Amino acid sequence: METLYLIFIDPFVQMVVEPAFLAEVLIGGLMSGVMYSLVALGFVLIFKASGIFNFAQGIFVLFAALNFVGLMDLGVHPILAFVITIGIMTALAFAVDRLVLRPLVNQDPIILFMATIGIAFFLEGFGESIWGGDVRPVRVGIPDAALFWEAGFGEILVQSSDLFAGVIAAFLVTVLALFFHFTPVGRALRAVADDHQAALSVGIPLNNIWVIVWAVAGFVALVAGIMWGAKLGVQFALSTIALKALPVLILGGFTSIPGAIIGGLIVGAGEKLFENYWGVPLLEGATEEWFAYIVAMIFLFFRPQGLFGEKIIERV
Amino acid sequence: MLTKKLATAGLAAAVAVGAIAVAQAQEGQYIPVLSYRTGAYAPNGTPFANGYVDYFQLINERDGGVNGVKFIVEECETGYKTDRGVECYDRLKDKNGGATVLSPWSTGTTYALIEKATNDKIPILSMGYGRTSSADGRVFPYVFNFPSTYWSQATAVVQYIANETGGLEALKGQRFAFIYLDHPYGREPIPTFDILAEKFGFTYDKYPVPPATMTEQKSIWLNIRRTKPAYAIMWGWGAMNSTAVKEAANIKFDMSRFIGNWWSAAEPDVLPAGEGAIGYKGATFNGAGTGYKVFEALKGVSGLKGGDDMGTVLYNRGMVNAAFVVEAVRLAQEKYGKGKHVSGEQVRWALENLDLSAEDVEALGLTGLMPPTTVTCMNHEGTNPAILVQQWNGNAWEIITDWIPAMTEIVRPLIEQDAAQYAQENNITPRDCSA
Numbered sequence: 138m139e140t141l142y143l144i145f146i147d148p149f150v151q152m153v154v155e156p157a158f159l160a161e162v163l164i165g166g167l168m169s170g171v172m173y174s175l176v177a178l179g180f181v182l183i184f185k186a187s188g189i190f191n192f193a194q195g196i197f198v199l200f201a202a203l204n205f206v207g208l209m210d211l212g213v214h215p216i217l218a219f220v221i222t223i224g225i226m227t228a229l230a231f232a233v234d235r236l237v238l239r240p241l242v243n244q245d246p247i248i249l250f251m252a253t254i255g256i257a258f259f260l261e262g263f264g265e266s267i268w269g270g271d272v273r274p275v276r277v278g279i280p281d282a283a284l285f286w287e288a289g290f291g292e293i294l295v296q297s298s299d300l301f302a303g304v305i306a307a308f309l310v311t312v313l314a315l316f317f318h319f320t321p322v323g324r325a326l327r328a329v330a331d332d333h334q335a336a337l338s339v340g341i342p343l344n345n346i347w348v349i350v351w352a353v354a355g356f357v358a359l360v361a362g363i364m365w366g367a368k369l370g371v372q373f374a375l376s377t378i379a380l381k382a383l384p385v386l387i388l389g390g391f392t393s394i395p396g397a398i399i400g401g402l403i404v405g406a407g408e409k410l411f412e413n414y415w416g417v418p419l420l421e422g423a424t425e426e427w428f429a430y431i432v433a434m435i436f437l438f439f440r441p442q443g444l445f446g447e448k449i450i451e452r453v
Numbered sequence: 454m455l456t457k458k459l460a461t462a463g464l465a466a467a468v469a470v471g472a473i474a475v476a477q478a479q480e481g482q483y484i485p486v487l488s489y490r491t492g493a494y495a496p497n498g499t500p501f502a503n504g505y506v507d508y509f510q511l512i513n514e515r516d517g518g519v520n521g522v523k524f525i526v527e528e529c530e531t532g533y534k535t536d537r538g539v540e541c542y543d544r545l546k547d548k549n550g551g552a553t554v555l556s557p558w559s560t561g562t563t564y565a566l567i568e569k570a571t572n573d574k575i576p577i578l579s580m581g582y583g584r585t586s587s588a589d590g591r592v593f594p595y596v597f598n599f600p601s602t603y604w605s606q607a608t609a610v611v612q613y614i615a616n617e618t619g620g621l622e623a624l625k626g627q628r629f630a631f632i633y634l635d636h637p638y639g640r641e642p643i644p645t646f647d648i649l650a651e652k653f654g655f656t657y658d659k660y661p662v663p664p665a666t667m668t669e670q671k672s673i674w675l676n677i678r679r680t681k682p683a684y685a686i687m688w689g690w691g692a693m694n695s696t697a698v699k700e701a702a703n704i705k706f707d708m709s710r711f712i713g714n715w716w717s718a719a720e721p722d723v724l725p726a727g728e729g730a731i732g733y734k735g736a737t738f739n740g741a742g743t744g745y746k747v748f749e750a751l752k753g754v755s756g757l758k759g760g761d762d763m764g765t766v767l768y769n770r771g772m773v774n775a776a777f778v779v780e781a782v783r784l785a786q787e788k789y790g791k792g793k794h795v796s797g798e799q800v801r802w803a804l805e806n807l808d809l810s811a812e813d814v815e816a817l818g819l820t821g822l823m824p825p826t827t828v829t830c831m832n833h834e835g836t837n838p839a840i841l842v843q844q845w846n847g848n849a850w851e852i853i854t855d856w857i858p859a860m861t862e863i864v865r866p867l868i869e870q871d872a873a874q875y876a877q878e879n880n881i882t883p884r885d886c887s888a
Contacts, residue, residue, distance in 0.1 A: 158679050165671045168522070262491070270495025272695060272721045281727075283703050294678065296703055369699065370725030374493035374668050374692035412672040423635055425672060426663040 141337045148414035154240045157291025162413050165407055168299030170307045170385075170405020172368070177382040177397040178309065179354040185330045186350035189238075189249045193257035195379020197355060200264045201226055202362025204372045206275050207268040215277045218361070226355025227348075228266070229260075234348045261376055270373060275366035277449035306398065310359055313394055317352075326350055330392070341430065384429035388436055390446025399444060404429045465596060481525035482518070482782055482794060483549035486508060487541050487557055493667075494533040494691035495728065495868040496721035501558065502528065504771025507757045508751060510749075511871060512779050515753050517785050518574075520792040525549050531562070533691070538562030546573055554578050554778050554800050560638035561733035563587075563596070571595040576801040578781075580774045581715055581738065582629075583641045588834035589872035591883035597804050599777075599835030600738050600826045603688075603860030606714055607642040610736060611649050613712070613857050614684050625654035630677050632697055633688040634672075635661035637778075639717075642688060658682065668691035674700040686711040696720035701784035702729025713839065719766040721847045729757070729846045736840040737775045739822055741766045741850040747869040748816030766850055781807055782815075805830055824856070 152159045179194040191197075204225050208218035239253050280297040287293075317323040328336040329346050337343055365375055381404070389400025408428045416424030436443070486505060489498035509524040515569075518524060518657065527548070529541030538559055544553045552575045557563045560583035577596045579587065585604045587596035601609075614629075615621045632645060633639035643659070650657055658680060661675045677685060685706065687697055694717045701711050709732045713722065718735015726733075743764035751757065762768040785795040785803035795803075800852050807828045814820050826835040838856035845851075876883055 155679070158675070161675055162672070162680075165675055169669070169671055188500050254714065255658075265491055267496070270490060270492070270499055272496045272692070272725055274725050274727065283705060294675075294704060369668050369696055372493070372695075373491070373495055377493070377665055378668070381669070407674050409675075413676060417672075417676060421659060421661065422673070423661040423663050425669055426666045 143418055144415065147418070149416060155291070157288065157293055158413075160288065160291075160293045164293065164295055165299070165311060166406035166409030167402050168296065168303060168405070169409065170401040170403070171299070171303045171398075172361075172365065172401075173378075173381045173385050174398045174401030175302070175309070175357070176305055176365060176378050177401055178370055178394065179357045179361065180314070180386055181389075181391060181394055181397045181439060182313075182350055182354045182357065185394075186326050187238075187329075187347055189253065190246070190391070191354070192253040192379075193260060195357065195382065196260045196264075196376055197226070197229075197358035197366065198362040198363075198378065199371070199373065199375045200229075200260045201355060201359035201397065202275070202366045202375065203268045203273075205263045205363060206273040206360060206366060206371045209275075209277075209324055210273060221357055222359055226359060227352040229348040230348050230351035230355055233351055234344060238347060239344065242262050261373070265373065272372040273366070274321040274370045274371040275363060277363065277367065279367040280365075281367070288395060298364075298368055302368075305364060309357065310394060310398060313353075313357075317394075322346075322349055381429065384433035386443070387433035388443055390443025392447050393443065393445030396443055396445030404432070407432055478709055480794070481549060482553045483551065484524050484526045484778065485528060485545035485548070485552050485555060486528040486846075487531050487538050487555070487559070487562065489531050489533040489558070490528075490535075491530060491550055492532040497694075497716070497719060497767055498533060498558070499693055500719070500721075500759075500765050500767040501771040501774075503758040503760075503762050504768035504773075505556070505753065505775045506771075506781070507754075507759050507768075508772040508775035509761075510756055511751055511754050514756075519779060520786055522782075522786070522792060522794060524779075526882070531559070532622070535559065535561035535565050539565050546575060550794055551575070551614050551797055553782060553795070553797060554804070556580060556774055556778070558582065560584065561636065564637060567593065567596055570788055573797070573880060574847050575803070576804055576887060578774070578777060578804065581770070581775065583638060585641060586871035586875060588832060588868050589883075590830045590833040591834065591886050592872040592881055593807075593877045594884060595655065595801055597828065597833045599807075599828050599833065600824050600837040601839050601859065602834050602864070603638075603641045603714070604645040605834065605837070605861070605862045607645040608649065608860035609857045610686055610712055610714070611646075612860065613840075613842055613854065616654075616857070618683070621653055627655040627683045628679070628680065629657040630660060630682040630685040631657050631688070632660045632662060632673060632685060632760045634667065634690050634693055635663050636690075637832045638690065639688045642714075645864065645867065648867070649860075652863070657686075658723060662689065662693050662697075664693075667691065668696045669867075670696050670700050670816050672811055674706075677701075678704040683710065685711045686710070687717045687723075687766070687842065689713065689717045694718075695706070697723040698723055698730050699726040699731055701733075702726050704875050708732035709844070712736065713843070715770075718850070720850075721767075724881055728847060733845045734853075735772070735843055735845075737843050737850075737852070738824055738837075738840060739766070739770045740852065741769055741843065745769075745820070745822045747772065747822065750818055776817060776819055776823060776829060777804075777807070777826075780809060780813075792833065805826060805833070807835075811819040830884070 183191040205218050205222040282297045284295045284297055287294050325341045385400040385404050389396030408425045411428050412424050416422050497548035506526050509526045513523045531537040554576045556578050563579040565677045579598045585595035585602040588602050616625055708771045711733055713735040715736045723730035781800050781803040809826050811825045828835045839859040840857050841852050842854040843850040843852045
C-alpha cells in the first residue's frame with residue numbers, strides 16, 4: 138500500500154507542496170536536454186544526408202573540444218583556435234570520406250555503422266596520444282554563475298551556463314535551418330537526403346556532399362564540445378555523452394533537426410522528474426542511467442520512426 | 454653422428470640460453486604496474502602512475518637499486534577496468550622472475566585478484582583501496598591495505614565532522630549526504646556509515662552515481678539543495694569528483710562542509726570548478742607539494758615521467774606507494790640475503806613485518822609525505838593514524854588538521870566479522886598470528 142502511495146500519490150503531493158523544487162527540476166531537466174540535443178544534432182545531420190548512423194559522433198564532440206582547448210593551452214587566441222579546429226574537423230571529414238566511406242560505398246548500413254565504431258576508437262586513442270588525458274578547463278567567457286530567481290512561490294536556481302547553452306542551441310538550429318533552406322549546398326544536402334539516385338541524376342556530386350555534411354557535423358560537434366567542456370572541463374568522460382543522445386534520437390527521429398531538440402527536452406525533463414520524484418524515494422536513485430532508454434523503448438513500440446522522423450514505406 | 458652432435462649442441466645452447474634468461478630475470482626486482490593512463494579516469498590515474506614509476510627510477514639511478522638489485526618496472530594499461538586489470542595480472546605475473554608485489558589501484562581488481570594472487574604467492578599492496586577486511590591478515594595473508602582502510606577513513610571523517618560541530622554527541626539528529634560512485638569501491642564504506650549512523654544518531658541520504666553517467670549529477674545536487682544536509686561526504690573517482698565539486702559550487706553549497714575521501718581530493722577534482730571549489734575539503738594520508746627532501750633527490754634523475762604532476766596529491770601518493778614497496782624489498786633482503794633477488798613470498802613476509810618509524814621515514818626524505826607505519830600478521834592495515842584533512846585554497850591543497858584517528862573499536866570488529874565470513878565462504882582456515 139505504501140509503495141502504491143509512493144508511486145501514485147506522493148510525487149504529485151510533493152509537486153504541489155514544493156512548486157519551486159518542481160520548477161528547478163523541470164528547468165534543470167530541460168537545460169540538460171538542450172545539452173543532449175547539441176550532441177544528437179550531429180547524429181541527425183549525418184544520418185539524414187547519408188543514412189549512416191555515426192557511432193563516432195560522441196567522440197567527434199570530445200575530439201573537437203580537445204583540439205580547441207589544446208590549441209588554446211598552447212597560447213592560440215580562442216577565435217583562431219575555433220577556426221583552426223573547424224579546419225581540423227573538415228580535414229577529418231575529408232579523411233573519413235576518402236579512407237572509410239568511399240571504399241565501403243554500397244555496403245550494407247551495418248558495415249558502415251561498424252566502420253564508424255572503428256573511427257570512434259581510433260579518434261579516442263589518437264586524441265589522447267596528442268593531447269594527453271588531463272582535464273582541461275575551457276575558459277572562453279561563457280557565463281557560469283548560478284542565478285537565483287524569486288518566483289513568488291519560492292526561490293528557483295537556474296544555471297547561467299545552461300541558459301547560454303539554450304541560446305546557442307537555438308542559434309545553431311536557426312543557422313542550420315537557414316543553411317538547409319536557402320543555400321545551394323543546403324538544398325543539395327536535402328536532395329541527397331531525400332533520394333540519393335535522384336540527386337545524382339541531376340548532377341549533385343555525392344562524394345563532395347558527404348564531405349560537407351561530415352564537416353558540418355564536425356562543426357556542430359565543436360560547438361557541443363565547447364559547451365560541455367565549459368560545464369565539466371574537457372575530459373575523456375565526455376566520450377560517454379553519446380549514450381545520452383541515442384534515446385533522444387529514438388524519440389525525436391533520426392532525420393529531424395527539430396526532433397533532436399524536442400527529443401532532448403523530453404529526455405532531459407523526463408529523467409530528472411523521474412529521478413527526483415520516483416527514483417530517489419523508491420529505487421535509491423541512479424535511474425537517469427536507464428530511464429531514457431526505457432522511455433525510448435516504449436516509444437519504439439508505438440512510433441518507431443520517432444516524433445518527427447520520416448515513416449519508411451517500402452512497396453512490395 | 455652429426456645429428457647427435459647437433460642435438461647435443463642444441464641442448465647445450467638451450468640450457469645456456471635458459472640459464473642466461475634466469476640470471477637476467479633475477480638481476481632485477483620485477484614490478485608490474487597496472488596503470489590507467491587512458492579513458493575517463495586518466496586524469497587521476499596518470500599522476501599516480503607517474504609518481505609510482507618515478508620513485509623506482511630514483512632508487513635505481515641514485516642508489517643503484519636496493520643493495521645493487523635494480524627494479525624492472527613494466528606498465529600495463531587497464532583503463533581502470535577490472536577485466537583488463539586481471540588480464541594484465543595474468544600476462545605479467547611470471548615475467549622477469551615473477552612479480553615482486555602488485556598494486557592493483559582498483560578495489561574491483563583487488564577483489565578479482567585476491568584468490569589468484571594468494572595461489573600464485575604474489576603479495577597485493579592495495580594501498581588505500583579495498584578490500585577493507587583484508588586488513589585481517591589471518592584470512593588474507595597475501596593482501597595488504599595499509600596505511601589505512603576505507604572503513605577507518607569513514608570513521609575518521611565522521612570524527613572530523615564531530616570535532617567541527619561540538620563532539621560526537623552533537624551528531625545526533627544531523628542529516629548528511631553521501632555521494633558515491635556506484636561501484637564496489639564507492640559502496641564499500643556504507644556498512645560502516647550505517648553503524649555510525651545508528652550509534653551516533655545521525656541520518657544520511659545515499660546518492661549513487663553510475664560510472665557510465667558520472668558527469669550527470671544535476672538531480673543529486675538539486676535534492677541536496679532541497680534537503681540541506683549539514684555535511685556532504687563523497688566517495689568518488691575520476692570525472693565524478695570534478696562534476697560533483699562543480700555542481701556543489703553551482704548550488705552554493707558551503708564547500709567547507711563538503712568532504713571528499715582520499716580519492717576525491719586531488720587537483721583534477723577541483724581545477725575544473727575554478728574559484729567555486731575554494732574551501733572544498735578532502736581526506737588524505739600523504740602531503741601535497743614539492744617541499745619534501747625526496748624532491749631534492751629527484752632533481753637530476755633522468756627519465757622521470759612526472760613533469761607538471763610532481764607535487765600533486767596523486768603523484769606524491771604514487772611515490773608513497775612505491776616507497777612502501779622499496780622498503781619491503783629492503784627488509785626482505787635483510788632476512789633472505791642482501792643483494793639478492795627476493796621472491797613474492799619473501800616480500801609478503803617483509804610487508805607483514807614492515808615497521809617504519811618516524812626516523813625511518815625521515816631518513817628516506819619522506820617526512821610529511823608518508824605516515825610512519827607498522828604492519829603485523831593480525832593487522833594488514835597497519836597501526837596507522839588514519840587521516841589528515843586538507844582544504845583547497847584555490848591554488849593548492851593545504852593540510853588543516855593533525856592526524857585524526859579512526860574509531861578502531863568500531864572498525865576492527867567489522868573487519869574481523871567480514872573476514873570470518875569470507876573465510877567461511879571460501880573454506881579458509883585463518884592463520885594463527887599469535888606465534
